[in-house]
Amino acid sequence: xxxxxxxxxxxxxxxxxxxxxxxxxxxxxxxxxxxxxxxxxxxxxxxxxxxxxxxxxxxxxxxxxxxxxxxxxxxxxxxxxxxxxxxxxxxxxxxxxxxxxxxxxxxxxxxxxxxxxxxxxxxxxxxxxxxxxxxxxxxxxxxxxxxxxxxxxxxxxxxxxxxxxxxxxxxxxxxxxxxxxxxxxxxxxxxxxxxxxxxxxxxxxxxxxxxxxxxxxxxxxxxxxxxxxxxxxxxxxxxxxxxxxxxxxxxxxxxxxxxxxxxxxxxxxxxxxxxxxxxxxxxxxxxxxxxxxxx
Amino acid sequence: xxxxxxxxxxxxxxxxxxxxxxxxxxxxxxxxxxxxxxxxxxxxxxxxxxxxxxxxxxxxxxxxxxxxxxxxxxxxxxxxxxxxxxxxxxxxxxxxxxxxxxxxxxxxxxxxxxxxxxxxxxxxxxxxxxxxxxxxxxxxxxxxxxxxxxxxxxxxxxxxxxxxxxxxxxxxxxxxxxxxxxxxxxxxxxxxxxxxxxxxxxxxxxxxxxxxxxxxxxxxxxxxxxxxxxxxxxxxxxxxxxxxxxxxxxxxxxxxxxxxxxxxxxxxxxxxxxxxxxxx
Numbered sequence: 001x002x003x004x005x006x007x008x009x010x011x012x013x014x015x016x017x018x019x020x021x022x023x024x025x026x027x028x029x030x031x032x033x034x035x036x037x038x039x040x041x042x043x044x045x046x047x048x049x050x051x052x053x054x055x056x057x058x059x060x061x062x063x064x065x066x067x068x069x070x071x072x073x074x075x076x077x078x079x080x081x082x083x084x085x086x087x088x089x090x091x092x093x094x095x096x097x098x099x100x101x102x103x104x105x106x107x108x109x110x111x112x113x114x115x116x117x118x119x120x121x122x123x124x125x126x127x128x129x130x131x132x133x134x135x136x137x138x139x140x141x142x143x144x145x146x147x148x149x150x151x152x153x154x155x156x157x158x159x160x161x162x163x164x165x166x167x168x169x170x171x172x173x174x175x176x177x178x179x180x181x182x183x184x185x186x187x188x189x190x191x192x193x194x195x196x197x198x199x200x201x202x203x204x205x206x207x208x209x210x211x212x213x214x215x216x217x218x219x220x221x222x223x224x225x226x227x228x229x230x231x232x233x234x235x236x237x238x239x240x241x242x243x244x245x246x247x248x249x250x251x252x253x254x255x256x257x258x259x260x261x262x263x264x265x266x267x268x269x270x271x272x273x274x275x276x277x278x279x280x281x282x283x284x285x286x287x288x289x290x291x292x293x294x295x
Numbered sequence: 296x297x298x299x300x301x302x303x304x305x306x307x308x309x310x311x312x313x314x315x316x317x318x319x320x321x322x323x324x325x326x327x328x329x330x331x332x333x334x335x336x337x338x339x340x341x342x343x344x345x346x347x348x349x350x351x352x353x354x355x356x357x358x359x360x361x362x363x364x365x366x367x368x369x370x371x372x373x374x375x376x377x378x379x380x381x382x383x384x385x386x387x388x389x390x391x392x393x394x395x396x397x398x399x400x401x402x403x404x405x406x407x408x409x410x411x412x413x414x415x416x417x418x419x420x421x422x423x424x425x426x427x428x429x430x431x432x433x434x435x436x437x438x439x440x441x442x443x444x445x446x447x448x449x450x451x452x453x454x455x456x457x458x459x460x461x462x463x464x465x466x467x468x469x470x471x472x473x474x475x476x477x478x479x480x481x482x483x484x485x486x487x488x489x490x491x492x493x494x495x496x497x498x499x500x501x502x503x504x505x506x507x508x509x510x511x512x513x514x515x516x517x518x519x520x521x522x523x524x525x526x527x528x529x530x531x532x533x534x535x536x537x538x539x540x541x542x543x544x545x546x547x548x549x550x551x552x553x554x555x556x557x558x559x560x561x562x563x564x565x566x567x568x569x570x571x572x573x574x575x
Contacts (some may be wrong), residue, residue: 004395009409019418026386026420030380031466046532048531048532048533048547054356055356055434055438056354056356057353058353060534062534068534068536072308073353073354074352074353074354074367075334075335075351075353075354075444076334076350076352076353076355077333077354078332078333078334078432079333090296102485104568107532107533107534108533109532114488121461131472132472141354143333143334144356144446145333145448146332147444148329148333148446148447149446151444151447151448152443152444152445152447152531154353154437154440154441154442154443155439155458156438156443156458156460157441157457157458158455159547166446166447166448167447168445168446168447170333171331173331173332173333174331174332174333174418175332176332176416176420196522201420203381203569205481207478207481207482207485207539208481208482208484208538208539208540208542208543209482209539210483210484210538210542211483211484211485211486211540211542213575214487214574214575215511216574216575217489217572217573217574218489218573218575219573228574229513230492231489231511231513231514232511232513233511234469234511240548249537250497252456255447258550258573261575262485262575263320264488265485265575266483266485267485268483269483276301280438293493294490294491294492294509294511295486295489295490295492295493295494295541295542295545
């Protein structure tokens, strides 16, 4: 155990530098400033997002119809940035330092016109992915060259961003670098993190499992949680649960509403067994349900 | 072990951000300077001191300020955790009582004090025109607001949303601890309501969508007209290209509220409203 924790502090320190997605270098030609154009009535696209475990704003994209890939909304990045291997995989064409895409779709139904980006392996993403810190694999970031063409509304109490085209013809970003042409010597951080991850035996796990199906419609009856109906042939029916039953406890936890039960069972996958205490009239019984497939 | 936990506790204590609890009001506009590299600079005051130039970065889970302005604003005495390794002059974390961007104020915003090399590169580039760049405004600030970013107008707007930003480092420490304890459990995606259907995706099926395998009589899916053999492409705008994604999309679909499901049936795309029932 001790050896595994040995690098904790170094990992924590290293991690701080990886979290900031502010890539600087971008070999793209600068263009003249054009300024804002008059705004037309533009549609609004609702783009689903979620926060990663690292508190990055994540959206999903399809590039040339392939994906979905996980990208971070990053006003600190000059462009849409993807790893070189991904640019190759999707068959992006290279031109003047850009990679040109045939299609860039954001989840939620937005197709970005004239899509382009750059192919650069960001050390920050490499570092975070080596440990699976974000909880999902991070493929790239969406920066200025795409973001600037939209008015974007963020609300972290919601699950969607609102994007509407602003009509702004964003000039190409200008490259800035320090004297070494690097990012202030941070590039080694990604490799360092990768090394530390290997050393600590950390392996990311991005697998998503469906929660198991009980197959019961629920309602609140007074202060009780009641079964309104059971799905024909579903796990609840098979286990003997009936409409009108009151579920009082699940896994030893008392429940008084559908929300309680959903919360108590939210991490139980297909095949999991769950014990329910049930009141039926004056009778109290324990019913064990094996959760099934479905939703 | 003991030492480790002390360090972690200190990290965890570093500035939990509280949301502005003011009731909904009109958005406050903040103008920004869009610089040629595509980044933008805002004016920031820390406990009334400043203004300082910071880069506004939605890709930053933490807010950063340089030791220079931390000292200038008199914040260094409140540093809560000193890092075990002081890379780049890292001094630790603080909670800034009043963090002001333009005319927008947030309270108790957690920030790290360090000379981030990337910030230095920005500063060197833009100092002649704008003055020194002294940090990055990140998630602990902007998460507290309903925010719009409009490059065309060079303007952001902010209304407090009631969202509590918490502390990125604290959450991350927890996540990392779990990962180090060697139990990387798969995430379970729990639908928020009962659909009454089974979905499937055969191995080797790389096309978009998932198949409806069976629909339970009397369930929400049946009532909406879904049939076995339908291909579900999206649920409420979210792609459903594998089972995990379909269940994740269903985890956002609250019971009793119709969501649009895009289906492919007989080669045609159709949109069907489905209201999941309360249940699981």
